[in-house]
Amino acid sequence: MRVLTxxxxxxxxxxxxxxxxxxxxxxxxxxxxxxxxxLATGERYDAIxxxxxxxxxxxxTLLTALRGxxxxxxxxxxxxxxxVDERVRGLRAGGDDYLVKxxxxxxxxxxxxxxxxxxxxxxxxPCLRVADLELDRLAHTVHRGTQLLTLKPxxxxxxxxxxxxxxxxxxxxxxxxxxxxxxxxxxxxxxxxHISRLRAQxxxxxxxxxxHTLRGVGYCLRAPQ
Amino acid sequence: MPLSKLxxxxxxxxxxxxxxxxxxxxxxxxxxxxxxxxVWLADRFMTDQLAESLDAEMQILVxxxxxxxxxxxxxxxxxxxxxxxxxxxxxxxxxxxxGQGAIGNLxxxxxxAPAAGRNFELDSLHHPGQTQVLARWEQLSDGSRLLxxxxxxxxxxxxxxxxxxxxxxxxxxxxxxxxxxxxxTRAALRPVEAIRRSAERIMRGELDHRIPLRNxxxxxxxxxxxxxxxxxxxxxxxxAVQGATDSIAHDLxxxxxxxRARLEVARGTSPPSLSQWPGWIQQNLDDxxxxxxxxxxxxxxASIDSGALRSAFESFDLVPLLRDAGExxxxxxxxxxxxxxxxxxxxxxxxxxxxxxxxxxxNLLDNAIKYIPEGSRIRIAANATAQGIALSVCDNGPGxxxxxxxxxxxxxxxxxPARHSTGLGLGLSLVRSVATLHLGSVCITxxxxxTCVTLSLPLFPRE
Numbered sequence: 001m002r003v004l005t006x007x008x009x010x011x012x013x014x015x016x017x018x019x020x021x022x023x024x025x026x027x028x029x030x031x032x033x034x035x036x037x038x039l040a041t042g043e044r045y046d047a048i049x050x051x052x053x054x055x056x057x058x059x060x061t062l063l064t065a066l067r068g069x070x071x072x073x074x075x076x077x078x079x080x081x082x083x084v085d086e087r088v089r090g091l092r093a094g095g096d097d098y099l100v101k102x103x104x105x106x107x108x109x110x111x112x113x114x115x116x117x118x119x120x121x122x123x124x125x126p127c128l129r130v131a132d133l134e135l136d137r138l139a140h141t142v143h144r145g146t147q148l149l150t151l152k153p154x155x156x157x158x159x160x161x162x163x164x165x166x167x168x169x170x171x172x173x174x175x176x177x178x179x180x181x182x183x184x185x186x187x188x189x190x191x192x193x194h195i196s197r198l199r200a201q202x203x204x205x206x207x208x209x210x211x212h213t214l215r216g217v218g219y220c221l222r223a224p225q
Numbered sequence: 226m227p228l229s230k231l232x233x234x235x236x237x238x239x240x241x242x243x244x245x246x247x248x249x250x251x252x253x254x255x256x257x258x259x260x261x262x263x264v265w266l267a268d269r270f271m272t273d274q275l276a277e278s279l280d281a282e283m284q285i286l287v288x289x290x291x292x293x294x295x296x297x298x299x300x301x302x303x304x305x306x307x308x309x310x311x312x313x314x315x316x317x318x319x320x321x322x323x324g325q326g327a328i329g330n331l332x333x334x335x336x337x338a339p340a341a342g343r344n345f346e347l348d349s350l351h352h353p354g355q356t357q358v359l360a361r362w363e364q365l366s367d368g369s370r371l372l373x374x375x376x377x378x379x380x381x382x383x384x385x386x387x388x389x390x391x392x393x394x395x396x397x398x399x400x401x402x403x404x405x406x407x408x409x410t411r412a413a414l415r416p417v418e419a420i421r422r423s424a425e426r427i428m429r430g431e432l433d434h435r436i437p438l439r440n441x442x443x444x445x446x447x448x449x450x451x452x453x454x455x456x457x458x459x460x461x462x463x464x465a466v467q468g469a470t471d472s473i474a475h476d477l478x479x480x481x482x483x484x485r486a487r488l489e490v491a492r493g494t495s496p497p498s499l500s501q502w503p504g505w506i507q508q509n510l511d512d513x514x515x516x517x518x519x520x521x522x523x524x525x526x527a528s529i530d531s532g533a534l535r536s537a538f539e540s541f542d543l544v545p546l547l548r549d550a551g552e553x554x555x556x557x558x559x560x561x562x563x564x565x566x567x568x569x570x571x572x573x574x575x576x577x578x579x580x581x582x583x584x585x586x587x588n589l590l591d592n593a594i595k596y597i598p599e600g601s602r603i604r605i606a607a608n609a610t611a612q613g614i615a616l617s618v619c620d621n622g623p624g625x626x627x628x629x630x631x632x633x634x635x636x637x638x639x640x641x642p643a644r645h646s647t648g649l650g651l652g653l654s655l656v657r658s659v660a661t662l663h664l665g666s667v668c669i670t671x672x673x674x675x676t677c678v679t680l681s682l683p684l685f686p687r688e
Contacts, residue, residue, distance in 0.1 A: 102517055154555070187588070216510075
């Protein structure tokens with residue numbers, strides 16, 4: 001992917017550049033809003049990582065200007081302002097996702113992947129399928145092969161989220177934001193417990209596991225190689 | 226920008242003077258209109274009166290002539306001419322048809338006299354240039370002409386006196402209304418000056434000073450009350466900010482010290498071996514994550530305490546929220562073999578902050594799960610009360626000693642210091658902050674055995 005990274009803090013910018021390049025992306029750096037707008041309108045990028053507070057031109061102003069030109073490149077906003085209101089403002093201005101500083105590199109990578117894969121589907125597919133795992137949204141049933149699994153409503157929602165992002169890394173915060181309709185801080189490892197219960201249902205021995213844990217990062221549901 | 230006392234006084238004086246002047250001007254204008262009207266009416270009345278007197282006099286003389294003949298008229302005129310007074314001057318001239326032997330005090334017949342029976346003005350004989358004489362003449366039955374005139378000197382005198390009186394009255398009234406106005410506005414603005422003085426004292430650093438109230442309940446007293454309430458709120462916020470700063474310093478210092486110590490040891494005496502390396506790095510990352518989490522939690526409490534989050538209040542049903550919270554912690558309950566009971570009405574509408582209330586219920590459940598033994602029971606109950614909504618999370622665990630019940634709400638309390646918990650010790654502190662945000666309260670009671678945390682929330686928190 002070709003990623004434009006807009007960040008005025010030199011060290012964070014270098015950290016992002018290094019991390020994104022290591023993950024196989026091509027990175028252009030801009031350290032102020034005006035350069036960023038120039039680059040973003042002149043070149044084609046697959047995604048933009050945008051800091052909210054920038055010299056010369058504020059991140060949100062830049063984003064609004066960019067969206068005003070009809071550009072719909074996915075944008076991941078980075079900000080030290082973490083309140084719900086700020087988040088909503090960021091997303092309203094045209095951001096695709098919002099990440100509060102400080103962040104882990106793995107979180108940035110996972111979210112970049114999520115927003116670039118987000119396809120503008122009009123209807124919701126009734127069936128999700130990964131390998132021999134099948135989830136029917138209408139019938140509210142889950143099958144692994146021919147085996148019908150009985151999931152609790154919450155487990156069903158978690159699985160649905162993982163399957164929608166199949167093959168992608170899903171972090172704990174992405175799960176929290178995507179599955180539960182509240183902004184909160186679980187304060188405990190309750191998400192891990194949810195996943196392990198789901199795993200006990202889906203990945204029964206001796207079936208090849210579909211849900212994978214990436215230590216310190218999150219989870220990934222993918223078909224076995 | 227602080228005003229000097231002199232400047233402020235001048236301003237106050239200017240305001241009061243302006244008010245007094247305005248008041249005086251309005252009053253004076255009204256009074257002047259009244260006076261002018263009165264003088265004008267009196268003038269007209271007197272003019273009419275003079276004309277009527279002239280008319281009456283003429284009728285008397287003509288009647289005298291008709292009844293008693295020309296000689297009687299001459300006699301009467303003689304009498305009239307004899308009783309002239311300086312301010313009551315009358316003019317007569319009786320002129321026979323042939324013009325010979327005219328009597329009266331008018332030396333000759335006026336040349337510009339109009340037709341008989343019509344009033345006209347003559348120059349005054351006694352006060353030439355000062356007044357006029359209202360006159361008319363009639364043709365008598367024997368062919369002679371009779372002219373009667375009334376000097377307007379009297380009218381003029383009365384008019385002058387009336388105007389003078391009006392002017393004096395007006396001046397006196399103007400003076401009284403000005404002085405009264407100044408005194409009145411001064412008195413009315415004195416409390417404003419008191420408020421200004423209070424504000425000055427607060428600016429000088431006497432933050433606990435409040436505006437003295439007179440308990441009159443008038444607008445200015447109410448203004449004082451509102452300002453005092455505002456000052457209370459500001460000092461509450463200052464205290465909250467100070468509390469947050471203290472907490473941040475306290476909560477962040479120890480993990481940072483630990484972190485620093487570990488780095489120092491690694492640099493100096495015992496650097497980690499290559500095999501220890503990944504674990505060592507993870508340890509440091511965990512430390513920093515802990516610092517960041519604490520920081521975030523403290524900031525969150527501070528922002529809740531500021532009350533600004535009330536703008537995000539909405540009306541919603543509390544029951545599904547409680548069910549969601551119960552469902553969310555279900556895996557934890559199962560892990561620790563705890564039983565969760567819900568005692569909920571079918572619907573319970575509330576006006577509040579949805580996300581924060583979810584967090585509160587979660588914190589309460591989390592606390593219960595952490596501190597009660599396996600196999601215990603937790604109960605979430607909610608119901609409408611006269612005051613609003615009572616929401617409680619109870620357990621049948623070991624309970625909290627009565628003397629510790631208030632302490633658990635402070636920012637750093639942990640029930641059992643020996644026990645390592647992943648929490649930040651801020652859970653209940655946040656619960657209390659959220660309750661306060663909703664203008665409600667939270668209390669811990671003994672569930673005998675066990676603990677009961679009850680939130681009382683008003684249905685529609687009003688500011």
